[in-house]
Amino acid sequence: MVLxxxxxxxxxxxxxxxxxxxxxxxxxLLFRQARxxxxxxxxxxxxxxxxxxxxxxxxxxxxxSSRWQYIMPFALVLVPALYVTFILTRLRRWxxxxxxxxxxxxxxxxxxxLLATLALPAVGLAAHGVLPMLxxxxxxxxxxxxxxxxxxxxxxxxxxxxxxxxxxxxxxxLITATLFGLSHIDNLFLPGTxxxxxxxxxxxxxxxxxxxxxxxxxxxxxxxxxAIHAAYDLMLILAFGHAFPVAPTLGGFIVDTxxxxxxxxxxxxxxxxxxxxxxxxQQAA
Numbered sequence: 001m002v003l004x005x006x007x008x009x010x011x012x013x014x015x016x017x018x019x020x021x022x023x024x025x026x027x028x029l030l031f032r033q034a035r036x037x038x039x040x041x042x043x044x045x046x047x048x049x050x051x052x053x054x055x056x057x058x059x060x061x062x063x064x065s066s067r068w069q070y071i072m073p074f075a076l077v078l079v080p081a082l083y084v085t086f087i088l089t090r091l092r093r094w095x096x097x098x099x100x101x102x103x104x105x106x107x108x109x110x111x112x113x114l115l116a117t118l119a120l121p122a123v124g125l126a127a128h129g130v131l132p133m134l135x136x137x138x139x140x141x142x143x144x145x146x147x148x149x150x151x152x153x154x155x156x157x158x159x160x161x162x163x164x165x166x167x168x169x170x171x172x173x174l175i176t177a178t179l180f181g182l183s184h185i186d187n188l189f190l191p192g193t194x195x196x197x198x199x200x201x202x203x204x205x206x207x208x209x210x211x212x213x214x215x216x217x218x219x220x221x222x223x224x225x226x227a228i229h230a231a232y233d234l235m236l237i238l239a240f241g242h243a244f245p246v247a248p249t250l251g252g253f254i255v256d257t258x259x260x261x262x263x264x265x266x267x268x269x270x271x272x273x274x275x276x277x278x279x280x281x282q283q284a285a
Contacts, residue, residue, distance in 0.1 A: 024051025097158030098222025181206030211267035
């Protein structure tokens with residue numbers, strides 16, 4: 001049995017464009033109410049970025065030439081990545097966002113549970129084998145993926161997590177993970193996509209995001225997360241030719257959710273351990 005569905009009608013690219021522009025404009029309006037930090041800032045960045053992604057999806061759908069179909073998808077990740085780079089540079093938050101040197105890293109042993117997040121895509125790759133692809137197509141897929149991974153990690157485990165620094169650690173982790181999961185909602189506007197597959201991707205990304213965000217706080221660096229995230233997406237590309245959402249089988253959904261829920265719970269344990277460690281350091285001081 002496959003959990004599948006296609007409940008939303010295929011929207012004309014002009015309708016998708018209008019939706020994207022409205023969402024992006026709402027994000028820019030939120031920026032006017034937000035400062036350089038806090039929940040309002042996090043929501044503004046999330047909304048503006050989501051609207052931008054939907055807008056670019058509409059422009060991609062409008063293209064008819066094969067060259068357009070190869071070039072425009074890069075705008076889908078390159079434009080938000082450049083925007084995130086601008087924010088980090090303008091606010092001088094590269095180090096605060098986790099882009100620091102190894103001397104500032106902590107709890108490197110947490111790389112081991114982070115590697116556990118690669119178990120499911122590794123099983124998928126082993127089951128399907130490496131999909132034959134032209135070298136040019138594979139190169140484009142990997143380049144696209146690397147920009148996308150940087151954009152997502154810098155946005156959610158970087159800027160947004162740092163913007164929420166006034167909140168308790170558990171709240172920061174849950175908000176960041178939820179926004180990270182919801183950031184995949186623009187895939188609903190991918191031509192021919194399956195809505196159930198997108199909802200599944202949002203749900204599972206949120207669960208995995210709890211562990212990744214908690215590890216980001218404990219390790220005080222974003223670099224291992226970028227590496228793990230890139231390896232995760234690379235295995236999906238090698239197995240399926242893309243990292244787009246697909247509707248899972250019922251058994252696959254149960255297994256994936258069980259594994260990722262366990263990883264999320266472990267992430268919450270990491271947050272609690274971090275809070276206890278900070279309390280002990282403060283008492284010792």
